[in-house]
Amino acid sequence: MADGQGILVIGELAGSELALVTREALSAARSLSGALGGEPVSLVIAGADLGDAPQQGISAGADTVYTVVSPVLEGTPPDAVVAVAERAAQVASPRYVIGSKTLLGRDVLPRVAFRLGTALAQDCATLEVDSQQRLVATRPVYGGSAIAKVACLQTPAVAALRPKSVEPLEPDASRIGEIKTLDIQLDDSVVKARVVDRTERPSEGIRLEDAKVVVSGGRGLGGPEGFEPLKDLASLIGGAVGASRAVCDAGWLPSSYQVGLTGKTVTPDLYIAVGISGASQHMAGCSSARAIVAINKDAGANIFKEARFGVVGDWQKVLPAFIDQLHELLQ
Numbered sequence: 001m002a003d004g005q006g007i008l009v010i011g012e013l014a015g016s017e018l019a020l021v022t023r024e025a026l027s028a029a030r031s032l033s034g035a036l037g038g039e040p041v042s043l044v045i046a047g048a049d050l051g052d053a054p055q056q057g058i059s060a061g062a063d064t065v066y067t068v069v070s071p072v073l074e075g076t077p078p079d080a081v082v083a084v085a086e087r088a089a090q091v092a093s094p095r096y097v098i099g100s101k102t103l104l105g106r107d108v109l110p111r112v113a114f115r116l117g118t119a120l121a122q123d124c125a126t127l128e129v130d131s132q133q134r135l136v137a138t139r140p141v142y143g144g145s146a147i148a149k150v151a152c153l154q155t156p157a158v159a160a161l162r163p164k165s166v167e168p169l170e171p172d173a174s175r176i177g178e179i180k181t182l183d184i185q186l187d188d189s190v191v192k193a194r195v196v197d198r199t200e201r202p203s204e205g206i207r208l209e210d211a212k213v214v215v216s217g218g219r220g221l222g223g224p225e226g227f228e229p230l231k232d233l234a235s236l237i238g239g240a241v242g243a244s245r246a247v248c249d250a251g252w253l254p255s256s257y258q259v260g261l262t263g264k265t266v267t268p269d270l271y272i273a274v275g276i277s278g279a280s281q282h283m284a285g286c287s288s289a290r291a292i293v294a295i296n297k298d299a300g301a302n303i304f305k306e307a308r309f310g311v312v313g314d315w316q317k318v319l320p321a322f323i324d325q326l327h328e329l330l331q
């Protein structure tokens, strides 16, 4: 594909709303556009029902939104999304294509890069433009123990952005943009695999990814019963409970609680880590928290290097006193 202009974001839906990850990708795209002297940002969204998502895309930073509405897209089959993204890239002819490192993105983006005859920068935490207008990304490697900086040598450069690594822009309803129907013929033959059933695990309280306060526990809690005071603490301060991988691997909590490189990325104002050593793979999921508070009996634990406040001690002694104090303060 010849050298293009601008940035194309491959959008995702949450129901019939624009997904938060797509608003984050649009925010990243606007920064890149700024570095490229204001090149246009376009968005492609596809689904059986788009609701108000195209307009939300403009409010979130897109100049042009390409839409595809088709019953073929019911359930968002990746095969159909690949076809849509490829067509959108042909029409928009972008310099960069950005998607999100989600379940869908992990399936779709490598295939889109292949079809465009280019390479993919996976799992990007930051995206920048260098002096030669190449897309430069940072991404965790070796299980999060190191950060690699990669420059995309081909265009269009395709990148998968890690959720929660960029703040979305405040929606601006006064932004002006164009909504265009993408010229593509989709039929069922494009879809080779479909999700036939979904089981939703009921979740209590605030979603981990959206919580302003996260109280996370590690192997140091000794067992699932150790999470009871953590749940009390979280509900007292309106937070969500998280966990290290050691906890989820041991089956003390489901993997949906896992924070880290292979778990969820959280960006709360306050992250309280109890009995967590602070391995790099765990920190990859929480180091963007505004403040980290650690409770650990080992003064040499890595978590204290990252924490703004720390208590060296046995959580069984520290936590009840902490919760009592909070009760008093909140009365």
Ligand SMILES: Cc1cc2nc3c(=O)[nH]c(=O)nc-3n(C[C@H](O)[C@H](O)[C@H](O)COP(=O)(O)OP(=O)(O)OC[C@H]3O[C@@H](n4cnc5c(N)ncnc54)[C@H](O)[C@@H]3O)c2cc1C
Residues within 6 Å of the ligand: 143, 217, 218, 219, 220, 221, 243, 244, 245, 246, 247, 258, 259, 260, 261, 262, 263, 264, 274, 275, 276, 277, 278, 279, 280, 281, 282, 285, 295, 296, 297, 298, 301, 313, 314, 315, 316
């Ligand atoms: C490819 C790869 C991906 C990974 N992805 C993730 C990931 O997404 N998320 C993740 O969390 N990990 C991940 N890991 C695992 C990671 O390397 C660590 O093994 C894990 O985070 C350790 O969990 P932990 O801190 O709970 O347990 P431990 O390392 O066992 O630490 C327990 C801590 O509790 C403290 N402690 C013990 N008793 C008490 C007490 N009574 N009071 C106070 N403190 C106490 C100890 O001093 C210790 O610091 C990954 C590893 C690999 C190789």
